[in-house]
Structure formats: C-alpha cells, structure tokens
Amino acid sequence: MKGVALLPDTASTFAQQVDLLFWFLTAVTVFFTLLIAGLVLYFAVRYRRGSTASRAGAKETDLRLEIGWSMIPLTVGLIVFVWAAKLYADAYGPPPDNALEIFVIGKQWMWHLQHPNGIRENNELHIPAGRPVKLTMISQDVIHSFFVPAFRIKRDVLPGRYNTVWFTPTKPGKYHLFCAEYCGTQHSRMIGWVYVMEPAEYEKWLASGGEARPGAVASGSGTMAGISTASLVQAGEQLYKQLRCNACHGATDGQRGPSHYGLFGKKVKLRDGTVVVADEAYLRESILRPLAKVVDGYEPIMPSYEGLLNEERTLQLIAYIKSLKKPVQTAEVKP
Structure with a gap:
C-alpha cells in the first residue's frame, strides 16, 4: 500500500476546507460507530442470560438520557450543515473582484476553454497559482460536468444556461480534469489537464500566446496558439x-x-x-x-x-x- 494516496492532491483553498470537513465527518462517524458498537457488546455480555449482574431498580425511561442522545446528534448535525452550507455558498457564490475569468464550452467529447486575451485551449487549462479563477461554463450539446479532483470542485455544465464556479489554485503542478456526467459513448475520453503555473511563468505563457505543442491541434488537445490573436x-x-x-x-x-x-x-x-x-x-x-x-x-x-x-x-x-x-x-x- 506504500505510495497509495487516500485523497487526491490538495491544490486549492477549497480543497483544504473540503478535506477538513471530510475528516471531521469521518472522525464523528468512527467515534459514534465504535461507541454504539462498544455499548451494544458491553450490555450484551454483562446482561446475558444467566449472568449474575443485578437488575434491580431498572428504569423504563430516563428523560436526561433521552434528551442527551437526541441533542448531541442534533448539535453535530447542525454544525455539519452550517459548515457544509458555507463551503457550498463560497464555491458557487460570487468570486473575488480580481478573479481571472475563463470561458468553458463542453461538447461531445472535449473541453474548449478560452482566455480573455484570446488564447484558446482544448482539454487543457493553464492558470496562475495564488489568483482566484472564475469559470463561466455552458454546454453545446448535452449535460457535462467539470470536475477537478485536486481542487475539490465539480459543476454541471448545461446546454442553454451559464453555470459558474471559482477557486484559487495554491500548488503549481499538473492535475486531472474529468467530465463527471455520463455524456455518451465516448464519455470516458472526455478528460484533460489543468496546469497551475507560477505567476511569472504564467505571464510568460500569456505573452507568448500559449505553448504551441507539436500536433496539439491535430490531436484535439493543447493550446491553439496563433489561431486567434484577438482577445x-x-x-x-x-x-x-x-x-x-x-x-x-x-x-x-x-x-x-x-x-x-x-x-x-x-x-x-x-x-x-x-x-x-x-x-x-x-x-x-x-x-x-x-x-x-x-x-x-x-x-x-x-x-x-x-x-x-x-x-x-x-x-x-x-x-x-x-x-x-x-x-x-x-x-x-x-x-
């Protein structure tokens, strides 16, 4: 099991927050599972048939106990609800004013992305680390879903309607991009890569019109540098x-x-x-x-x-x- 990651890379501010909530839910689940299982086993053994444990003074009801086992789960549930609702509102709410806006078009079976300065990419996205990024997305045909596990973001991409999501990448690197909604026979091939770059490196990439890779356009992926110089x-x-x-x-x-x-x-x-x-x-x-x-x-x-x-x-x-x-x-x- 060495080298097997339990979770994808943590490469955005939302990823850190989502993971914290995930581990809290895991800890609460494990705690109450062990507590209830332990009590069931304890009472099953202690009060088994033929045991000498005293059964005198047994109560049919205990108001304090009933209030306790009702209020504690309710309180934990409300904490999780408020915590998760705030994360959802932050991810799908308005982005910061300085967010870099990128337009995304999903179509069978590829992602088409366009930067404000006119650079267009297929199945690849280059963004700077440390700056909020807003994605404005729409589908050209059927329902798709833009999913980057390392950022912990997923947003349905619908025909005839704009959906937005934003995030702040924190860790330079190369990360998987998936379509998380079945969209036809080649759904499994609707994948790509997100490249998070250092700000200075990203500015050089923009100034050069994007990295032109040999055969990128012919293969249906990569940066289409030189095709459209207009913003x-x-x-x-x-x-x-x-x-x-x-x-x-x-x-x-x-x-x-x-x-x-x-x-x-x-x-x-x-x-x-x-x-x-x-x-x-x-x-x-x-x-x-x-x-x-x-x-x-x-x-x-x-x-x-x-x-x-x-x-x-x-x-x-x-x-x-x-x-x-x-x-x-x-x-x-x-x-």
Whole structure:
C-alpha cells in the first residue's frame, strides 16, 4: 500500500476546507460507530442470560438520557450543515473582484476553454497559482460536468444556461480534469489537464500566446496558439459591428433599442413590469431569444440569432458588451 494516496492532491483553498470537513465527518462517524458498537457488546455480555449482574431498580425511561442522545446528534448535525452550507455558498457564490475569468464550452467529447486575451485551449487549462479563477461554463450539446479532483470542485455544465464556479489554485503542478456526467459513448475520453503555473511563468505563457505543442491541434488537445490573436473583447467588437448591432444599440438609448453601454450588472425593467439583472445569462438570452424578455418602452423587433451563432461567438459578443462602460458626462463650462 506504500505510495497509495487516500485523497487526491490538495491544490486549492477549497480543497483544504473540503478535506477538513471530510475528516471531521469521518472522525464523528468512527467515534459514534465504535461507541454504539462498544455499548451494544458491553450490555450484551454483562446482561446475558444467566449472568449474575443485578437488575434491580431498572428504569423504563430516563428523560436526561433521552434528551442527551437526541441533542448531541442534533448539535453535530447542525454544525455539519452550517459548515457544509458555507463551503457550498463560497464555491458557487460570487468570486473575488480580481478573479481571472475563463470561458468553458463542453461538447461531445472535449473541453474548449478560452482566455480573455484570446488564447484558446482544448482539454487543457493553464492558470496562475495564488489568483482566484472564475469559470463561466455552458454546454453545446448535452449535460457535462467539470470536475477537478485536486481542487475539490465539480459543476454541471448545461446546454442553454451559464453555470459558474471559482477557486484559487495554491500548488503549481499538473492535475486531472474529468467530465463527471455520463455524456455518451465516448464519455470516458472526455478528460484533460489543468496546469497551475507560477505567476511569472504564467505571464510568460500569456505573452507568448500559449505553448504551441507539436500536433496539439491535430490531436484535439493543447493550446491553439496563433489561431486567434484577438482577445475575447476584440473578437466580440468585430462581430458586434459585423452583425450591425450598433445600428440599434448606440452610446445612449435610442428609438429602436436600448444602449449597451453600462448595461452589464444593471437592473432592467421589462414590458411585463418585472425587473431583472443584466448578467451573462440575460445577455445570452437577449441575443439568441430576444422576444423572451423585452425591455420596457421598446417593441419586440430584434431578430433572433439562435442557430446562427455558436456558443463561442455568443461568448465573444457578451464579453464585448460587458466591456462597454457608460460614457462619462462632462459638465459644459459656460464662459
């Protein structure tokens, strides 16, 4: 058994927290298992038929004992619930403001990942150690699940919906990436690697456009360096102009459509009176199915791009819209 690891590498801040909870649950389970088994054996032997142990003064009920064996497990259970709920909320809640955002597209049977500066990877992900990383994920076909055991993170990747998860890698190295949801006949081949690099090494990797490996593209994995030098925002801007989005969506609200400047993260009132937040999911739905949520004060005249834009091009548009900041109003100085 020498060299056999009980757990995968601990390579993220969440991994340390999850392992601590795991070992606490293991210790509680072992303690109560041994305690109950020991008491059962003790009383079975002591009060077996024919033993001389005194049975005088036996009680049918004991309120203190019943309260004790009810409250102790309840307290332990509540501690575990609060502890686990906090871990879940931290992992699937909003990431820190300085998080590096990477877009992930799952499709049979590969992972396609895109960095903000335009570097694209298949079945590989390069990230810096010590910096929070946010993954915004969607599936192009069926349900997948992004699972990195060393980070203790797993998140379903669904068609037609963005899911996010974030983590902070702590240990440079090479770690397994799996799909943890059966997704078809070649599900077992939907694997990859996550490379955690020292920050300085990662910056060099970015500056060089990613490590181009011989045969990487042909084999369906590796960094696709040189295929797209434009960043997500730049590619999105080109597509935005190509589709003539700026004809209806200008720097200010127009007659045909609202402005996209400063839209991301803003609350939007719809024609039915409801208010929604303009997050990635809202932007995606507005691009592909614009009649689903029509902004108050406008007619449903925008054409649908469903079936015309793949998930990668949709992500590019969203990245560009997110980058549009509301123009700063300067006060006119009168002489």
